Amino acid sequence: xxxxxxxxxxxxxxxxxxxxxxxxxxxxxxxxxxxxxxxxxxxxxxxxxxxxxxxxxxxxxxxxxxxxxxxxxxxxxxxxxxxxxxxxxxxxxxxxxxxxxxxxxxxxxxxxxxxxxxxxxxxxxxxxxxxxxxxxxxxxxxxxxxxxxxxxxxxxxxxxxxxxxxxxxxxxxxxxxxxxxxxxxxxxxxxxxxxxxxxxxxxxxxxxxxxxxxxxxxxxxxxxxxxxxxxxxxxxxxxxxxxxxxxxxxxxxxxxxxxxxxxxxxxxxxxxxxxxxxxxxxxxxxxxxxxxxxxxxxxxxxxxxxxxxxxxxxxxxxxxxxxxxxxxxxxxxxxxxxxxxxxxxxxxxxxxxxxxxxxxxxxxxxxxxxxxxxxxxxxxxxxxxxxxxxxxxxxxxxxxxxxxxxxxxxxxxxxxxxxxxxxxxxxxxxxxxxxxxxxxxxxxxxxxxxxxxxxxxxxxxxxxxxxxxxxxxxxxxxxxxxxxxxxxxxxxxxxxxxxxxxxxxxxxxxxxxxxxxxxxxxxxxxxxxxxxxxxxxxxxxxxxxxxxxxxxxxxxxxxxxxxxxxxxxxxxxxxxxxxxxxxxxxxxxxxxxxxxxxxxxxxxxxxxxxxxxxxxxxxxxxxxxxxxxxxxxxxxxxxxxxxxxxxxxxxxxxxxxxxxxxxxxxxxxxxxxxxxxxxxxxxxxxxxxxxxxxxxxxxxxxxxxxxxxxxxxxxxxxxxxxxxxxxxxxxxxxxxxxxxxxxxxxxxxxxxxxxxxxxxxxxxxxxxxxxxxxxxxxxxxxxxxxxxxxxxxxxxxxxxxxxxxxxxxxxxxxxxxxxxxxxxxxxxxxxxxxxxxxxxxxxx
Numbered sequence: 119x120x121x122x123x124x125x126x127x128x129x130x131x132x133x134x135x136x137x138x139x140x141x142x143x144x145x146x147x148x149x150x151x152x153x154x155x156x157x158x159x160x161x162x163x164x165x166x167x168x169x170x171x172x173x174x175x176x177x178x179x180x181x182x183x184x185x186x187x188x189x190x191x192x193x194x195x196x197x198x199x200x201x202x203x204x205x206x207x208x209x210x211x212x213x214x215x216x217x218x219x220x221x222x223x224x225x226x227x228x229x230x231x232x233x234x235x236x237x238x239x240x241x242x243x244x245x246x247x248x249x250x251x252x253x254x255x256x257x258x259x260x261x262x263x264x265x266x267x268x269x270x271x272x273x274x275x276x277x278x279x280x281x282x283x284x285x286x287x288x289x290x291x292x293x294x295x296x297x298x299x300x301x302x303x304x305x306x307x308x309x310x311x312x313x314x315x316x317x318x319x320x321x322x323x324x325x326x327x328x329x330x331x332x333x334x335x336x337x338x339x340x341x342x343x344x345x346x347x348x349x350x351x352x353x354x355x356x357x358x359x360x361x362x363x364x365x366x367x368x369x370x371x372x373x374x375x376x377x378x379x380x381x382x383x384x385x386x387x388x389x390x391x392x393x394x395x396x397x398x399x400x401x402x403x404x405x406x407x408x409x410x411x412x413x414x415x416x417x418x419x420x421x422x423x424x425x426x427x428x429x430x431x432x433x434x435x436x437x438x439x440x441x442x443x444x445x446x447x448x449x450x451x452x453x454x455x456x457x458x459x460x461x462x463x464x465x466x467x468x469x470x471x472x473x474x475x476x477x478x479x480x481x482x483x484x485x486x487x488x489x490x491x492x493x494x495x496x497x498x499x500x501x502x503x504x505x506x507x508x509x510x511x512x513x514x515x516x517x518x519x520x521x522x523x524x525x526x527x528x529x530x531x532x533x534x535x536x537x538x539x540x541x542x543x544x545x546x547x548x549x550x551x552x553x554x555x556x557x558x559x560x561x562x563x564x565x566x567x568x569x570x571x572x573x574x575x576x577x578x579x580x581x582x583x584x585x586x587x588x589x590x591x592x593x594x595x596x597x598x599x600x601x602x603x604x605x606x607x608x609x610x611x612x613x614x615x616x617x618x619x620x621x622x623x624x625x626x627x628x629x630x631x632x633x634x635x636x637x638x639x640x641x642x643x644x645x646x647x648x649x650x651x652x653x654x655x656x657x658x659x660x661x662x663x664x665x666x667x668x669x670x671x672x673x674x675x676x677x678x679x680x681x682x683x684x685x686x687x688x689x690x691x692x693x694x695x696x697x698x699x700x701x702x703x704x705x706x707x708x709x710x711x712x713x714x715x716x717x718x719x720x721x722x723x724x725x726x727x728x729x730x731x732x733x734x735x736x737x738x739x740x741x742x743x744x745x746x747x748x749x750x751x752x753x754x755x756x757x758x759x760x761x762x763x764x765x766x767x768x769x770x771x772x773x774x775x776x777x778x779x780x781x782x783x784x785x786x787x788x789x790x791x792x793x794x795x796x797x798x799x800x801x802x803x804x805x806x807x808x809x810x811x812x813x814x815x816x817x818x819x820x821x822x823x824x825x826x827x828x829x830x831x832x833x834x835x836x837x838x839x840x841x842x843x844x845x846x847x848x849x850x851x852x853x854x855x856x857x858x859x860x861x862x863x864x865x866x867x868x869x870x871x872x873x874x875x876x877x878x879x880x881x882x883x884x885x886x887x888x889x890x891x892x893x894x895x896x897x898x899x900x901x902x903x904x905x906x907x908x909x910x911x912x913x914x915x916x917x918x919x920x921x922x923x924x925x926x927x928x929x930x931x932x933x934x935x936x937x938x939x940x941x942x943x944x945x946x947x948x949x950x951x952x953x954x955x956x957x958x959x960x961x962x
Contacts, residue, residue, distance in 0.1 A: 142293035146457055150292035152299075154451040154460065155472035156251065156276040157283025159290060161205045164194040166219065167273060169244050170252050180223045180241035187237050196266040199237070207234045210242060215286050216301035216335045217594065219248045229336070229379075229416070230386035247594050251278040258483040259476045277476040279586050280594075281307050281469045283451060287332075295457055297450040300332035300349075300357060300381075305595035308587050314466045315580050322351050322463050329462065330602060331357070332445070337378035337599040338362055341442065346602075349447035350462040361441040362601070365428045365702055371405075372428050372702065374420040374435070378599075380443045385409070388440040389418065395438055403431040425708045427701060473583045478573065485569035488562055490534075495559040497535025498542065502552045504529065508539060617668045620685060623697065624661040624715060626884070626925055631697030632688045635664065660884075660925045663717040670721050672749060674714040674734065674771040675706060680759035680802075682752030685717070705755050714771035721750035731774050733794060734759065735782055735809060735822035738766040741854065742806030743797040746773070761805040772824040779825040781849065783834065783861055783874035786813040789905075790858035791849040794824070808855040821874040830876040831902060834862045835885065835912060837920040838869035842909030843877065843900045863908040873924035881926050885913050888922045 152159050158166075168190040174181050187202045195202055208214045210222030213229045224240035227233055234240065259277040264270070276282075287301040310328035314320055331346045339360040340346065349355030359380035366375050379385060389409055395401045403426030410417040422431055436442040449460045453468060460468070501508045511528060515521035522536040531539070545551060572578050619635040667686040674680050681704040689698045700712050714734075719726050730746035742760050749757070760768060772778075774794055783789040790810045797807060810819065823832075825846060832849065835841035842862065849859060862871055877883075879898040886892045893913050903909070915921065 146292040146295065147452065147455055150290035151295075151297055151450060151452050151457055152283055152288040152290070153275050154283060154453050154458075154465065154468040156278045157281070157286060157288060157451075158276060159205075159288070161195060161197075161202060162209065162219070163276060164190050164272065165202060165206050165209065166244070166248055166252060166276065167255075168194065169220075169242075169248075170255065174243045176221065176244045176246040176249055178243060180221070180243045183222075183224075183237035183240040183242050186242060193270055194265050194272045203237045206242065213336050216333060216599075217247055217280075217285050217304060218245050219251070219286075221245050229384070231384040247280060250280055250590060250593075251276050251282060253277065253279055254476065254480050257480045259479045275472070277480075279473070279590050280304070281311060281466070283469070284329075284465055288451070292457070295450055296448060298446055298448045299451070300445055300447055301334060302329055302331075303333035303596070303598050305591055306330060306333070306598070308591040308595070310462075311466050311470060311587060312584055314463070315470060315584055318467075320463070322461060325462055325466070326350055330598075332447075332600065333598050334359065334381035334445075334600045336381050336383075338380050338601075339378075340600050340602045343602065343604045345444075345447075349449070353447070353449035353459040353461045353464075355447045357445045357447060359443055359445060359600075360436060360603075363432055363435075363441070365698070368419065368421070371424070372422045372426070374422065374428055374432055376418040376420070376441065377416055379416065379418075380440065381445060383440045383443055385411070385416070385418070392420075392435065392439045401431070401434045401438055402426070403434070427705065427708065429702060430705050470583065473586075474579060477579050477582055481569050481572045481579075485566060485573070488566045488569065492559065492562045492566060493532065494535060494538045495555060495562065497531050497538055498546070498555055499559060500529050500531065500535075501525075501539040501542065502547070502555060505547060512540065617666050619664065619666050622661075622663040622665060622671070622685065622688065622717060623659050624700070625697065626660045626886070626923070628700045628712060629697035630688055630700050630703070631691030631695060632685060633691060633693055637693045660927060661715060663715075665717050668720065670718050672716040672718065672732075672771075673700065673704060673706075673712045674716070674759055674768060675710045675756070676713050676767040677707070677710045678758060678760040678762040678768045679706070679710065679756040680749055681706065681712075681756045682749065713768055716771060716773045718746065718773065721746070729775060731776050731794070731799060732759070732771055733774055733778075733780060733797070733822070733824055734771045734806065735769050735780075735819055736760070736762060736766045736806070737769050737818040738763070739782070739784070739808055739810045739812050739819050740766070740806040741780065741782070741797055741809030741822070742804060743774075743794065743799050744802060744804075745799050748802045758802050761803050763805060769819055770822040772822065774824050774826070779851065780809070780854075781823045781825060781832070781874065781876075782810045782819050782858070783821050783871055784810060784812060784817050784819050784858070785870040785872075786817045787836075787860060787862050787864035787871050788813070788858035789832075789834075789849060789861035789874065790854070790856055791825075791846075791851055792854040793851060796854045811855060811857045813857070820871055823874060823876045825876060830878050832861070832905075833873075833875045833877045833883070833897065833900070834871060834909070835873045835921060835924045836862060836864065836868040836870060836909070837872045837915075838867065839885075839911055839913040839915040839921060840868040840909045841900070841912040841924075842907060843897070843902045844905045845902060846876075848905040860906045863906055865908060868908050869920060872921050875924065875926055877926065883912075884925045884927045885921060886923045886925075887913070887915060887919050889916070889919045891919075894927070 148160050150159065156163070165186070169186055172181065172186065172189055174186065183203060183206065186206065187199050190202050191199055206220055207226050210218060210220040210226045212218060220242050221244065222240060222242050225235040226240065254277050255273060261274045262271040263274050265272050283299065284302045284307045285304045287299040289298045290296065306329045310325045313325065313328055331340050339362055341358040341360045345356040345358060349357065361376045361380060362378035363374050363376050366373050379388065389407055392401065393407055396404045403423050404420050405423045406421040408419040408421065410419055420431070420435070422428060449465065450457050451460060507528065508525065511524045512521045515524055518540055521540050522533070525531055525536040525539055526533065572582065620632045621635055622630065622632050624630045665685050669685045671683045671685055671688065672680055683703065688703070691697050706712065716732065718730070721727055727747040727750050728745060731743050732746055732749065734742045762768060776794060778794045779791055780794050781789055781791045800806065812818065831843045831845055833841065833843050862868065864870060877897045881897040882894060883897060884892055884894050895912065900910070913921070
């Protein structure tokens with residue numbers, strides 16, 4: 119051991135403890151956590167300050183990134199160059215920061231996780247918003263500290279005019295703690311901050327009316343609101359994010375198109391993992407994935423197999439891939455150098471407090487400078503008033519120091535004033551310049567008074583903060599990118615959707631859409647009408663309901679399932695759009711199909727659901743009546759509406775009030791009419807009772823109608839194109855379960871019965887052949903005849919062809935008005951030109 123050295127024994131445990139605590143505090147305070155005031159970690163602050171010192175403004179030229187990194191490393195940041203460059207790169211990536219702080223030129227990486235080019239290849243400069251973060255830094259607004267080698271000074275915080283922490287968020291892992299703060303929308307944040315300045319006692323829930331939720335740079339959908347609420351109230355919460363996905367038909371194939379993905383998701387990684395899951399059969403229904411993203415935006419195309427149901431595939435993608443991911447909010451930031459968990463109000467409070475301090479310090483600095491200038495001006499004015507004496511004193515002096523001393527003594531001036539007089543230029547002796555001095559002095563006194571007023575009045579200072587915030591909002595404010603879907607939270611989505619009247623149309627091929635009632639303009643009688651829908655070839659509108667957004671749509675399928683949708687969930691379309699296939703909206707099995715639709719009022723209204731019934735009929739002649747109340751608790755995968763026996767299927771479902779008459783018709787040409795009351799109400803799982811006895815095994819029911827309007831007539835059509843209208847009164851009321859009476863004389867010429875409808879003169883019919891030929895005809899062109907006749911030829915059918923379907927259609931070329939008129943129950947009515955009405959209680 120060298121001379122003069124000595125050993126000090128130390129307990130290893132104590133040494134480890136203190137060394138580790140020192141290390142962890144250094145990481146917490148000067149590396150990993152942002153400051154609550156400007157939202158910056160030291161490295162980001164140093165990058166911006168370094169650019170400021172180099173004079174790389176938003177309006178100037180770009181400078182090599184290596185030059186900026188070198189400046190920051192050499193002067194302020196004693197760590198690796200990668201840490202500085204990586205931080206700077208992130209500040210220039212539009213998918214990483216909501217509001218960019220660096221304007222990069224060159225390859226700064228991609229959302230697919232590609233690395234940026236080396237710093238010797240890229241260039242950068244400040245963004246305009248960064249200049250506002252550094253505004254007034256030279257006016258003694260913030261404390262400066264010595265750098266790592268005590269040769270230069272750097273700011274401890276930026277005097278930012280922008281609420282940086284809230285708008286850009288932050289993430290960092292310190293020792294024993296971490297922070298993860300989401301970005302928000304600047305317009306909303308400033309609205310919230312202004313509300314806080316106006317009322318310091320404002321509740322967090324009131325702030326949330328301004329700052330609705332995080333707003334991510336990559337857009338996407340915030341799914342559910344509970345996590346957001348919790349994060350705003352406590353500083354911790356879990357925000358679920360989903361990709362923005364739509365369904366499209368591309369080259370005849372149904373596709374899922376993703377245009378926005380959740381924040382911090384690596385696109386290439388996500389696509390690769392999805393492809394692996396498709397190959398491993400974990401996700402079914404996808405035949406190919408294409409990434410069609412380009413400079414115009416993101417577009418990931420999931421091409422579906424022909425039998426896949428888009429809704430189900432999309433839910434699988436949300437469940438198993440990063441198309442749905444969550445952001446765990448953990449608002450930890452440094453407050454006075456100590457880490458603290460902060461809620462929304464505290465974040466705003468500390469920012470406003472910081473701005474207030476900046477305004478005070480800036481005003482004090484400007485006041486000091488103004489007073490210094492005023493002091494000099496006072497001296498110059500004294501000199502100009504006594505100019506001859508001043509010149510004489512200066513000329514008589516041997517040197518400048520002597521002249522200064524003489525002036526101080528003669529006019530009782532200060533050292534600074536005397537120095538200014540000695541250095542005065544001769545041109546300042548002109549009359550004009552002397553007037554300028556006095557004018558400047560008067561202006562300066564007003565300015566000084568203004569600064570003193572600001573320092574004396576807190577309300578005035580707060581007004582300045584508000585004005586500057588509004589200026590920032592006007593400069594950089596923009597629209598939200600992330601959409602909020604409240605459905606996952608406590609806030610009922612129904613509360614957020616206006617209960618306006620809409621027209622629902624369903625085409626024969628199963629395309630559905632809703633259109634605002636306002637789109638159906640009222641026309642004068644005799645108008646030509648407007649084109650109602652761009653349906654596919656061989657397709658036409660078959661059903662029309664007028665309802666409101668909060669009503670319910672029930673879909674009944676061939677296998678006896680019932681699916682449930684709120685009207686507002688049906689995709690909106692213009693009057694001329696095709697609509698969306700019903701199969702894509704509900705989770706229906708691939709071998710099942712929708713057979714009937716019912717539009718009902720509020721299923722939560724007990725009086726309504728207990729006074730309505732659903733009557734169903736199957737192909738094998740079973741009928742069943744169930745109270746509507748049984749369908750008021752939906753499930754996404756549907757509920758059983760009726761138990762269907764083997765070789766049978768559901769044919770039709772109608773909504774009734776319990777006092778209708780039911781008619782069933784069978785292929786062999788018979789029909790039965792009985793009172794609905796003859797069928798007792800049953801549960802959902804029952805399979806019903808016999809409605810009509812079939813002639814033989816080849817016979818089957820071809821249709822059911824519920825008669826509420828005794829004035830309508832019965833129309834029947836046979837497969838070879840024969841049909842007729844006959845009066846309801848021709849069909850006597852019998853008990854259910856009988857064989858029925860003849861409704862059309864079935865012969866080899868007419869063929870079997872294929873359709874039964876209840877019609878009035880004003881209806882139109884659409885008759886479609888199996889070969890795809892369709893003919894449209896008016897019901898009033900058919901005369902009423904007896905029920906036992908064989909009818910007249912409606913359409914000429916080739917020998918190898920037959921009729922596939924008959925439907926009543928809305929008279930789209932003669933719609934005069936759908937004006938939102940309501941019946942005695944307050945239910946909207948769709949008015950058609952000639953006076954019949956389709957209401958939303960009983961379809962047709």
